[in-house]
Amino acid sequence: MITDEIDIEDLIRKWNPKKTDLSVSVSGLNHYYGEGDARKQVLFDNELHIRSGEIVIMTGPSGSGKTTLLTLIGTLRSVQEGSLKVLQNELNGMSQDKIVELRKEMGFIFQAHNLFESLTAFQNVKMATELVGQADKQSKPQIESTLTRLGLGERIYYKPKSLSGGQKQRVAIARGIIHRPKLILADEPTAALDAKSGREVVTIFQELARDHGVTIIIVTHDNRILDVADRMVKMVDGNIVSNVLVKRAEIICQILIDHEKRTDSKLKLFSQLTPTVLTDVADKMELRQYEPGAEIIRQGDIGNEFFVIAHGDVEIVVDGNKVNELPAGSFFGEVALIEDAPRNATVRAKNKVACFILDKAEFQDVLDKSASFEEELRKAIFERQ
Amino acid sequence: MRTNLALSNISYNRARAVLSVAGIGVAIILMFMQLGFRGAIENTATTIYSKMDFDLVVRSPDYLHFVLPDQIPRSAIHEIAGQEKIESVVPFHVSMANWKSPREEKERGVVVIGVDPAASTFKTDATQVTQHIERLTSPEFVLIDQKSFPEFGPKNGTRFESQDIGVTTKVQEQEIRIAGLFEMGSGLTANGAIIVNEQGFDRLLPFDSKNNVSMGLIKLQPGLSYSEKRKIAEQLQNRFRTDSGRLQVEVLTNRQAVRRELRRWLGETPIGFIFQLGVLISLIVGAAIVYMILSTDVANKLSEYATLKAMGYTNFFLASVVLKQALYLAILAFIPSLFLSLGLYAITAALAKIPIFMTPGRVIFVLIMSLLMCMVSGTLALKKLWQAEPAELF
Structure with missing residues (x-):
């Protein structure tokens, strides 16, 4: 079973961030370069919400504004118009002192690595731990192990002059992550690296995101690392032209479409959706977990939600009698929504269950957007009756 | 231990450090020599008085x-x-x-x-x-x-x-x-x-x-105490006042006579001024050298300083790195300059037969002036530092 391959706990954590977990929240953001007649708008009403622990890959042609957006998020430019919240701090109008403080919670990895030439690799990385007041006793083994992991074990006490471009880049990466920042901003971090070290770097990124909830925004054109993205943001001419939660769409595909295909179900509820609608639906879906025996819905209750089983099995109970069982990939709860009636059955978790959930409004929204979805749904309802 | 970026910066580029220290050293030695000559004038101007026996x-x-x-x-x-x-x-x-x-x-x-x-x-x-x-x-x-x-x-x-x-x-x-x-x-x-x-x-x-x-x-x-001596001198002097109030003689204490002699040579003739000017010029030359060295260094390292800012280091920290470099250069230059000046004093004393010698006061004065000189130049060089713009790093 494909669903068994998915770490359900991790999936849930990733899927259901709390609202306060928004790590970066861009809203109505405009930005201009130049003054007077030479004033030129480079960002147009940008909207972007990134949750903690997300790995975001930003792409777009040069001059599209992605670097400007990155420097704005990184507090390296001041916000001119709109709202930009980073780690729960509104940057628009923030005092310089607070900005300097906030920077300590971020890690920057520059393409032109910008190492301190007079310091060794070790000292370069240590500049970051000293800033956050870490004691030497604590930081030394950490720095050494991080550098070793990045393949610089032999060169810990070398100065940048004696390091290759790729090695310098890895020192810069170590410096950008060593102080456990909550947000890492990286500009082409893997461009100078061979496949193996590039992979090691993104593996470290994934660990940081998964184990420590670090949000990572990467501007890159490196196709080799696109697979780590939770979200892909594409910018063109100062506009965010696409903002896709890659992982969700993928998971939906994995769990649902594969299930539909495998079981050769006549219900093509999700398979029929266009990728855009699918990602849209995926974005709105909540993932909820139930312990064995838990009632997911109760007969007679007002129905407000639509359920798709991502993992586990459920029992359908009508008037105290078990009438059916549904496996992962099945959905339920649509009747009450469509007909605006109370639940006609109780659904109970048979084992550990996880469900994707759309609320009434979102469900309606999807119905409006996709004729095929509605059609499939009606077909399903018809067949079930 | 905190990483000493300023010291690393100086020791990393040895050739430049040596050149900087040499430049500042020249200014410090010039200061020592000017003050030495001035001191020699003081000593010389009063050398006979100091041998004479009088109150x-x-x-x-x-x-x-x-x-x-x-x-x-x-x-x-x-x-x-x-x-x-x-x-x-x-x-x-x-x-x-x-x-x-x-x-x-x-x-x-x-x-x-x-x-x-x-x-x-x-x-x-x-x-x-x-x-x-x-x-x-x-x-x-x-x-x-x-x-x-x-x-x-x-x-x-x-x-x-x-x-x-x-x-x-x-x-x-x-x-x-x-x-x-x-x-x-x-x-x-x-x-x-x-x-x-x-x-x-x-x-x-x-x-x-x-x-x-x-x-x-x-x-x-x-x-007799000094104030009594002064009083007697005044009384004596007043005995020789003409009816029109004009003094016919002046009576001074030993100390006053020496002080007047110094004022005559250092205050009323161009000699004192020349050496004061010499000290001032040395200071300006030294300050210019330090400024040039530091501002070039800051300009070369602008991206490093910008990186520090991006990391969350304060402007205060950045400034302290530059000023510490100035301080280290001043100290590094002062020590050899002091010993070289002692040598030059000995040579000058032997060749020109003038009583030129080092005094602790002068060592302290020149040290303070050197530190001040480097600090002022360092502060001027900070202007470049504020150009460090972390947004340019991406």
Whole structure:
């Protein structure tokens, strides 16, 4: 079973961030370069919400504004118009002192690595731990192990002059992550690296995101690392032209479409959706977990939600009698929504269950957007009756 | 231990550091030399005073400096001698004259001091001055200062020694004979000095020592405090006021006389100003060097400083890195410069025969000036630092 391959706990954590977990929240953001007649708008009403622990890959042609957006998020430019919240701090109008403080919670990895030439690799990385007041006793083994992991074990006490471009880049990466920042901003971090070290770097990124909830925004054109993205943001001419939660769409595909295909179900509820609608639906879906025996819905209750089983099995109970069982990939709860009636059955978790959930409004929204979805749904309802 | 970025920056680029230290060192050595020369003038200007034995001096209000003292009537010192608390008043004569070297025809300016050999004109512990004073039994006899320059014509070509005793030559076209030696140093106006008795002084110069003196050296009864001495000096001076209120003589304490002499040379002649200007120029040169070094360094490392800012380091920290570099350069340059200056002092003292030596006060003063100089330049170089723009790093 494909669903068994998915770490359900991790999936849930990733899927259901709390609202306060928004790590970066861009809203109505405009930005201009130049003054007077030479004033030129480079960002147009940008909207972007990134949750903690997300790995975001930003792409777009040069001059599209992605670097400007990155420097704005990184507090390296001041916000001119709109709202930009980073780690729960509104940057628009923030005092310089607070900005300097906030920077300590971020890690920057520059393409032109910008190492301190007079310091060794070790000292370069240590500049970051000293800033956050870490004691030497604590930081030394950490720095050494991080550098070793990045393949610089032999060169810990070398100065940048004696390091290759790729090695310098890895020192810069170590410096950008060593102080456990909550947000890492990286500009082409893997461009100078061979496949193996590039992979090691993104593996470290994934660990940081998964184990420590670090949000990572990467501007890159490196196709080799696109697979780590939770979200892909594409910018063109100062506009965010696409903002896709890659992982969700993928998971939906994995769990649902594969299930539909495998079981050769006549219900093509999700398979029929266009990728855009699918990602849209995926974005709105909540993932909820139930312990064995838990009632997911109760007969007679007002129905407000639509359920798709991502993992586990459920029992359908009508008037105290078990009438059916549904496996992962099945959905339920649509009747009450469509007909605006109370639940006609109780659904109970048979084992550990996880469900994707759309609320009434979102469900309606999807119905409006996709004729095929509605059609499939009606077909399903018809067949079930 | 915190990483010392400033020190690393300096030690990383050794060649530049050495060049910087050399540049700043030159400025520091220049300062030491200027102050050394100025100090030498102070020492030289008062060297004769320091050997003379007196509590108060009575002299003309038109006194200009030691060898242009004008004159006062001898009766004045007799009158003072009769006052209360006065132990003795000794006549003192001084002037410039021309000395003909015994070895060549050329004439040199020489300080001529006329004393009463029987009176204690010089301090008794200055035995190198007083050892032959009683030999001045004839107007033709002179004692010659062993610190007189070789151009005065000692037999061995460098310094008057005992073999020069008995040598005859001319002062102001008058025959004189070297009867003895003393060691004093002659001040700023001449490179040599001689002592003669009062008759000898009248013989060499158009002077009437029976009726006039250049100065009177007053000794007071022992046990008086300085303020008492000053009060007596004032009282004495007021005795010689004309009806119109004009002073006929001035009476100064030893300390006042020395201070006036210094003021005369360092304040009223361009000499003092020249050296002050020298110190100022050294400071400016040093500051310019430090500024150039640091601002180039900051410009080269602008992306590193921008990175520090992006990491969350404060402007204060960035500034402290630059200023620390300035401080290290100042200290690194100061230490060798001090030792080099000591060497140069020794060489100058030996070659120019001027009393130039290091004083703790001067070491501290130059150290403070060097630190200030580097700090000011460092602060100016910070202007470049504020250009570090982390947004440019991406």
